Each structure stands twice: as C-alpha cells, then as structure tokens.
Amino acid sequence: MSPIQSRATRVLLSTVSSDSHTWNLVFLQLLLEERGYEVTNLGPCVPDAELIEQVRVQRPDAVVISSVNGHGHIDGRRLIRKLREDGDEAVAAVPVMIGGKLGIQGTAQPQLADELVAEGFDAVFTDGADPAEFSVALQRMTAGRAGITGAAA
Numbered sequence: 821m822s823p824i825q826s827r828a829t830r831v832l833l834s835t836v837s838s839d840s841h842t843w844n845l846v847f848l849q850l851l852l853e854e855r856g857y858e859v860t861n862l863g864p865c866v867p868d869a870e871l872i873e874q875v876r877v878q879r880p881d882a883v884v885i886s887s888v889n890g891h892g893h894i895d896g897r898r899l900i901r902k903l904r905e906d907g908d909e910a911v912a913a914v915p916v917m918i919g920g921k922l923g924i925q926g927t928a929q930p931q932l933a934d935e936l937v938a939e940g941f942d943a944v945f946t947d948g949a950d951p952a953e954f955s956v957a958l959q960r961m962t963a964g965r966a967g968i969t970g971a972a973a
C-alpha cells in the first residue's frame with residue numbers, strides 16, 4: 821500500500837521578453853519558497869514562446885510574472901493573449917498573475933491593472949499594491965490545484 825502524498829504548489833516564475841532585471845525575480849523566488857511553494861525561476865528576458873513551452877512541459881499550478889522596466893504592460897498584454905489562445909486547454913487555463921513596475925508612470929497609471937485583467941490575467945499588482953494581497957491572491961488562484969502524487973494501492 822503506497823501512502824497518499826500531497827505535493828507542494830508549483831509556481832513558474834518569469835519576467836517578460838524585454839526585461840533584464842533579475843533581483844525582483846530572486847526576491848520573489850525566495851519569498852515564495854519561504855512560504856512553501858516549489859518555484860522554477862526562468863530568469864530574465866524570457867521570450868513568449870519559451871514561457872508558454874515551459875507551462876506546457878512543467879504544468880505549474882500558477883505562473884507569476886514580474887516586470888520592472890516599464891514595458892511590462894505591453895509585453896504582458898501580448899504574452900497573456902498568446903497564452904490564453906493556446907490550443908492546449910490546460911496551458912490556456914493556467915492561473916497567471918503579473919506585478920512590478922508595469923508602466924513608466926508609477927502609481928499614476930491605476931487603469932493598467934483593470935486593462936491587464938481584461939486581457940486575461942487573474943491578478944495584477946501594480947507599483948504600490950499591497951504586498952499582503954499577493955499571498956491571498958496566489959492562494960486563491962491555486963486553491964485545489966496542488967495535486968496528489970501517490971495513490972493508495
């Protein structure tokens with residue numbers, strides 16, 4: 821008889837294709853790992869196709885996108901459209917959040933969050949968003965997705 825084991829919630833962490841900043845990713849990886857998530861960090865300047873392929877291969881419970889160079893709202897929009905249009909239903913439906921410094925006007929662009937949600941993101945954290953909301957949103961997005969690795973024989 822093999823025991824039933826629940827597994828850690830798996831997060832694919834990435835930035836967008838234009839963004840070479842890395843400490844935001846390191847910070848988020850450590851934060852998530854500290855909270856018990858299993859994190860794969862794809863690093864800087866990730867092409868859309870590579871990110872989508874990693875979702876296909878790794879089947880994460882959630883994707884967290886971080887961008888701080890100011891192009892995040894443009895790259896993010898393009899990326900989420902491609903992801904949501906993917907022919908693989910599981911890829912297209914993966915929960916995705918984006919956060920960081922997504923535009924170049926700081927907190928003066930509050931409409932960006934609504935626009936990105938309308939494009940398909942499940943949650944958006946613009947500059948100045950409450951960090952406590954991050955954990956709550958991630959838990960909500962991944963609720964029930966952390967699966968069972970073993971089955972009772």
Ligand code: B12
Pocket residue numbers: 838839840841842843844847848884885886887888889890891917918919920921922923924925926945951954
């Ligand atoms: C270091 C740095 C660089 C380094 C990066 C080196 C590296 N390997 O990472 C270099 C020199 C390469 C660089 C380049 C550029 N940079 Co730069 N850089 C910075 C700097 C000084 C620090 C960034 C950093 O490491 N912060 C530490 C990490 C831990 O914090 P963070 O990035 O702010 O992330 C936090 C939050 O944003 C939030 N967060 C981030 N992502 C997410 C995601 C979610 C889901 C959530 C909930 C929260 C969240 O949580 C993090 C922790 O608190 C900032 C200015 C600053 N003081 O922030 C500018 C800054 C990010 N850079 C900026 C710019 C414009 C550029 C360039 C375009 C400059 C240029 N003209 O070439 C290029 C872009 C290159 C590219 N292709 O992306 C601007 C972005 C402007 C904006 N968005 O409004 C900033 C803000 C400087 C400024 N004030 O103008 N940069």
